[in-house]
Amino acid sequence: MHTVAILALDGVIAFDLATPVEVFGRTLTAGGAPAYEVIVAGPRRTATAGPTTLSVPHGLDRLTRADTVIVPGRADPEAPMDPRAARALRHAADRGARIASICVGALDLAATGLLDGLRATTHWKAAALLAARHPAVDVDARALFVDNGRVLTSAGAAAGIDLCLHLVARDLGGAIAAETARSAVVPLTRDADQTQYIRDNELGAVGLSATLAWIEEHAAGPVAVSDIARAAAVSTRTLNRRFADELGVTPSGWLTRARVRRAQRLLETTDWSVDRIAAASGLGSAANLRTRFGALVGTNPTRYRTALGSRR
Known part of the structure; x- marks a missing residue:
């Protein structure tokens, strides 16, 4: 079974972590069986998420063996990346795992060097920070998500849902992705190149x-x-x-x-x-x-x- 591991670091944004848990956890094959094994892994057995402390059932060794790794955003995108987590992400990528970030998780992903030379997106408020800190990354501040094949990034909040459903469609086809979206009560209508809803837009x-x-x-x-x-x-x-x-x-x-x-x-x-x-x-x-x-x-x-x- 395809294993999806979600990285949980201190300060993780709960919505970003819950999004892949919900989307991949709700995905069933045409025969009705679970399509993915979904795990939460990190360098410690607990992680803070706002005022809440989350249990992290798995260590980084499980993350390095996963087929897909999701990097959620953290409340402080300028916080340094845990070096153990960075090594684990690079190890997973070297093994051929698919790596994807949600929202400002692109900052942590970029810190591993895995985005160097690639087009990437993040929440539009953090795009300038990503570009300044990682000049080797081609930052697209408007895209909802960017698919480079083995490395993917998404914009803020709900764009993580779009990214996860896109991965389901890649793996299992559009009909299964549509049914997953329906199960999660979200629309399956937004493309990667649809622009983010940026505040300074002209249209009311x-x-x-x-x-x-x-x-x-x-x-x-x-x-x-x-x-x-x-x-x-x-x-x-x-x-x-x-x-x-x-x-x-x-x-x-x-x-x-x-x-x-x-x-x-x-x-x-x-x-x-x-x-x-x-x-x-x-x-x-x-x-x-x-x-x-x-x-x-x-x-x-x-x-x-x-x-x-x-x-x-």
Whole structure:
């Protein structure tokens, strides 16, 4: 079984540690068996997390033997990295383990040298610190997560969920990742290159929320970008700029995602044919549905429905 080890150091951010525990711990194979062994490991048998002291059941020897190692962020990203943990991470990487960081865990990961020469992200507030401390790292302050193959990084908080679900999709396919997301009651809709929600963004959240709600309501019908702009009471040029600033995607790209989400719901709740679902979701033809669905979900509609059926 694929072992996922989460590194627990003093000052660990509890949310960052709990995210991989929940996502990988909830993942089941198509046959209903646990897909991962999830362990928490560290240099000591306890670790502080805010006002709480956590039990750490496993030592670093288990971490070095894991298939995937997750490095959560710590409350003080400038705190020095425990040299024992750094050696263990390098040892795991030398063995071929996949190493991923969540939020400001990228600072600890960078301290091992494993990010040198690679593109990486972190919480946007810590991006400047990461770049200053580790000039050999190509810091991308806007990406939700960055996949370099064996080494991955993610932005703050919920981006860790996106990263973990991405790893599940890599390992087991899009349908299993979608079911894991549903079990954890989180959406499976954000891509790696969607931008972080940076505070100094031009777009007001209220206006965007109303526009996105309008798209969801009208996605099944014939909708053009000009229709979305008219509903938002802005020009098409302004609409495109605002979507790029806030979501890192075009309005038509978001419309396609809304239609695919509708197709997912219909696959889950009806026995309709793929042709009927394509028409009802606004994607038109079965061929277009399969193309769009495969690009966003990572599997085809039939396999998606079969995987969900085997889990019910």
